[in-house]
Amino acid sequence: MVVIVGAGYSGLLCAKRLKERGVKVRVFDFREPGGELLVFTKIPEFREHYGKFIDEMNSAISEVEVERGCVVSANPVKVLTPMGIEIINDSAVIAAGAVDCNPWTYGKRPPGVFSPETAIKLIAYGYSIGRRILLAGEDKVLDLLETVLGRKCEVERTKSTEVYVEGDKRVQSVEADGEEFKCDTLILFRGRKTFNPKNLQGELIGNAIVKGYDYSSVKKSVEDYINLKYSR
Amino acid sequence: MNDIAIIGAGVTGSFIAKELSKYDLKVLVLERKLAPGLEQTKACSGIIHPFQLPFKLLRSRLCLEGNRMMDAEAEELGFQFKRVGLITVAKNPITFLAIPLIILYLRMHGVRAEALSKKKLLEMEPNISEKVYGGVFIPSAGVVNPVEMTAKACMFAKLNGVEFVYGCEVVGIENRGDHFVLKTKKGDFKAKVVINCAGIYADEIAKMVGYEMKIIPGKGTHIVFADRGFTNHLVVAIPLKPNKRTKGGGALIGFDGKPLWGPNLVDVESKEDTSVKREEIEGIIAKFSPLFRKTPKEIIAVYAGLRSIAGSDFVINEPIERFINVAGIQSPGLTAAPAIAKMVLEMVSRHFELRRKQSLVRPVRASKNEESICSSLSEDEIVCLCNMVTKKQILEVAEQFKSFDAVKQITWAGMDCEKCKADIMKLLGDRILKDREEEEIAWS
Numbered sequence: 001m002v003v004i005v006g007a008g009y010s011g012l013l014c015a016k017r018l019k020e021r022g023v024k025v026r027v028f029d030f031r032e033p034g035g036e037l038l039v040f041t042k043i044p045e046f047r048e049h050y051g052k053f054i055d056e057m058n059s060a061i062s063e064v065e066v067e068r069g070c071v072v073s074a075n076p077v078k079v080l081t082p083m084g085i086e087i088i089n090d091s092a093v094i095a096a097g098a099v100d101c102n103p104w105t106y107g108k109r110p111p112g113v114f115s116p117e118t119a120i121k122l123i124a125y126g127y128s129i130g131r132r133i134l135l136a137g138e139d140k141v142l143d144l145l146e147t148v149l150g151r152k153c154e155v156e157r158t159k160s161t162e163v164y165v166e167g168d169k170r171v172q173s174v175e176a177d178g179e180e181f182k183c184d185t186l187i188l189f190r191g192r193k194t195f196n197p198k199n200l201q202g203e204l205i206g207n208a209i210v211k212g213y214d215y216s217s218v219k220k221s222v223e224d225y226i227n228l229k230y231s232r
Numbered sequence: 233m234n235d236i237a238i239i240g241a242g243v244t245g246s247f248i249a250k251e252l253s254k255y256d257l258k259v260l261v262l263e264r265k266l267a268p269g270l271e272q273t274k275a276c277s278g279i280i281h282p283f284q285l286p287f288k289l290l291r292s293r294l295c296l297e298g299n300r301m302m303d304a305e306a307e308e309l310g311f312q313f314k315r316v317g318l319i320t321v322a323k324n325p326i327t328f329l330a331i332p333l334i335i336l337y338l339r340m341h342g343v344r345a346e347a348l349s350k351k352k353l354l355e356m357e358p359n360i361s362e363k364v365y366g367g368v369f370i371p372s373a374g375v376v377n378p379v380e381m382t383a384k385a386c387m388f389a390k391l392n393g394v395e396f397v398y399g400c401e402v403v404g405i406e407n408r409g410d411h412f413v414l415k416t417k418k419g420d421f422k423a424k425v426v427i428n429c430a431g432i433y434a435d436e437i438a439k440m441v442g443y444e445m446k447i448i449p450g451k452g453t454h455i456v457f458a459d460r461g462f463t464n465h466l467v468v469a470i471p472l473k474p475n476k477r478t479k480g481g482g483a484l485i486g487f488d489g490k491p492l493w494g495p496n497l498v499d500v501e502s503k504e505d506t507s508v509k510r511e512e513i514e515g516i517i518a519k520f521s522p523l524f525r526k527t528p529k530e531i532i533a534v535y536a537g538l539r540s541i542a543g544s545d546f547v548i549n550e551p552i553e554r555f556i557n558v559a560g561i562q563s564p565g566l567t568a569a570p571a572i573a574k575m576v577l578e579m580v581s582r583h584f585e586l587r588r589k590q591s592l593v594r595p596v597r598a599s600k601n602e603e604s605i606c607s608s609l610s611e612d613e614i615v616c617l618c619n620m621v622t623k624k625q626i627l628e629v630a631e632q633f634k635s636f637d638a639v640k641q642i643t644w645a646g647m648d649c650e651k652c653k654a655d656i657m658k659l660l661g662d663r664i665l666k667d668r669e670e671e672e673i674a675w676s
């Protein structure tokens with residue numbers, strides 16, 4: 001049997017493929033299944049951009065059973081569940097996804113500085129995150145955010161991630177690459193990293209190794225893993 | 233009429249409030265911010281220092297005493313405190329030769345210290361550079377979460393009858409002979425005795441009753457790295473010549489084990505200037521990385537705080553009858569807080585006949601062990617996986633303190649990565665945005 005940690009796109013796809021190959025799986029997530037794609041479904045532009053993967057994931061959700069539990073170590077797998085601590089003597093596949101690097105800046109630390117990940121979630125939850133927004137960094141996800149935010153706010157861009165922030169109760173201006181931007185909100189992308197707070201040891205798959213916003217690569221990583229390990 | 237009004241709920245004011253709550257006194261705390269400890273206290277390094285040089289200073293004596301009291305305080309109030317120990321490293325032959333003298337000197341003042349051979353040192357801290365000569369281990373150094381420590385003192389005080397008013401800046405004081413009237417936007421408050429714990433603004437409070445003093449802000453910047461376990465002790469270098477104004481910072485760790493490098497000391501003009509310069513970050517890394525084989529992975533935050541410096545020592549006095557200054561509480565004020573509170577209790581006893589309360593209410597302690605997490609999972613959920621903080625714990629703190637910043641600092645939720653920040657904001661947005669006070673919730 002294989003224990004899959006995380007029921008986002010990668011974990012669910014992996015579970016589905018393994019099941020098709022007759023491998024027994026148990027999938028755990030400390031939240032409801034769906035991971036960040038579930039968040040993306042709530043913003044039209046994201047829903048459209050990631051549509052193919054969202055559909056794929058939803059079909060996997062209907063086929064795979066996901067258990068609520070927090071995996072705190074692997075080898076052996078130890079899961080905290082509402083029923084108690086469960087120890088499972090099987091190998092674990094870590095599909096816990098990626099997380100944006102913290103958007104730290106020079107200057108002051110006023111409210112109004114977000115990573116894209118936090119900004120996307122807040123938008124999905126129905127908050128307006130600012131009026132004049134500066135997007136800093138380089139990635140396709142920022143282009144997508146620009147379209148979403150551009151509907152209601154003034155949006156500016158800079159490629160630089162070395163930024164100085166001014167402001168006390170709220171961001172007032174941001175200096176990047178010698179240029180000053182007047183804005184109340186900064187969305188700063190410093191890249192993504194594996195989300196593995198318990199430092200679980202096991203095979204990493206999906207966005208846990210791809211570490212990005214490009215789900216074609218995420219999909220490929222899962223498929224490659226399956227083909228390598230379970231080629232028929 | 234209150235017996236005592238405390239201005240400022242940093243660690244100093246909060247520990248005084250906690251101590252006074254054990255007696256039959258009517259005590260009031262007025263704090264400008266929406267929660268305790270959000271100014272100097274929040275921005276400190278969280279180190280429970282083993283000592284402060286030179287030993288003749290008041291702050292040195294209170295540091296030693298506070299350090300000794302800390303286990304009992306942590307137990308009574310229920311905050312996290314670990315004596316992780318401090319390693320001070322000899323980087324060159326001169327400081328290496330000084331080790332026996334250092335140990336003797338510390339022991340003379342009651343500080344336990346032992347010599348570490350290079351081999352032992354590298355066993356204790358494998359990331360330390362091969363180039364060191366040896367070191368001294370001082371086991372009494374510890375780490376806390378400063379805002380949690382402060383908030384727990386406030387919770388204890390509140391449970392035992394102290395009244396707290398947040399979002400309440402004192403803008404004027406009238407001396408009416410047998411009592412004072414404190415002016416705020418939330419109305420006037422009367423008290424027989426006033427204790428000034430306003431941190432960096434304590435000089436302005438003192439001025440309101442006609443006492444002149446000057447507090448100079450001394451900025452200290454820190455870097456937080458993601459690499460938990462990079463070192464397991466606080467690591468500093470033995471200075472060739474001690475600096476009178478600062479202990480010089482170090483490759484420290486937070487109470488959660490993340491590397492915390494700094495602080496430096498930069499004089500700044502303004503009491504609001506907590507901005508971090510790139511040169512400072514580069515300077516801190518350049519200063520401490522030679523102690524190690526490599527630098528820790530990934531910066532996740534940088535922050536600066538302002539020390540309230542009034543000369544070389546704390547200023548704890550009663551310049552005007554019934555007006556007590558607890559000012560200039562620079563480093564190691566966090567460490568000294570329990571001892572300062574005891575000292576102030578003594579001063580207060582001149583004005584009141586102190587009667588200890590028959591019984592005290594103790595705060596309930598949340599357990600973080602795995603069994604208790606499991607049993608909470610059926611009706612609760614984990615929000616922050618990095619620090620294992622549940623929804624219920626977050627909402628409990630949010631009930632008491634209506635500030636995102638306070639919830640983050642006290643529970644430590646969202647202090648490692650970006651995964652749950654939006655979820656915490658949503659949880660709080662739904663509950664506290666509606667009745668928030670004038671200050672904007674720190675969405676950062």
Ligand SMILES: Cc1cc2nc3c(=O)[nH]c(=O)nc-3n(C[C@H](O)[C@H](O)[C@H](O)COP(=O)(O)OP(=O)(O)OC[C@H]3O[C@@H](n4cnc5c(N)ncnc54)[C@H](O)[C@@H]3O)c2cc1C
Nearest residue numbers: 240242243244272273276277279402431452564565566567
């Ligand atoms: C960079 C740095 C690192 C440090 N590291 C350590 C360390 O590792 N260990 C250690 O022991 N010490 C350390 N210190 C020192 C320690 O942080 C301080 O000694 C301690 O926090 C002082 O607490 P306080 O309550 O006096 O001040 P503060 O925490 O500043 O509290 C003062 C409070 O008064 C309130 N206030 C101000 N004006 C008014 C007003 N008019 N009306 C109402 N309320 C008001 C403020 O809002 C604030 O909450 C460090 C300090 C700095 C700056």
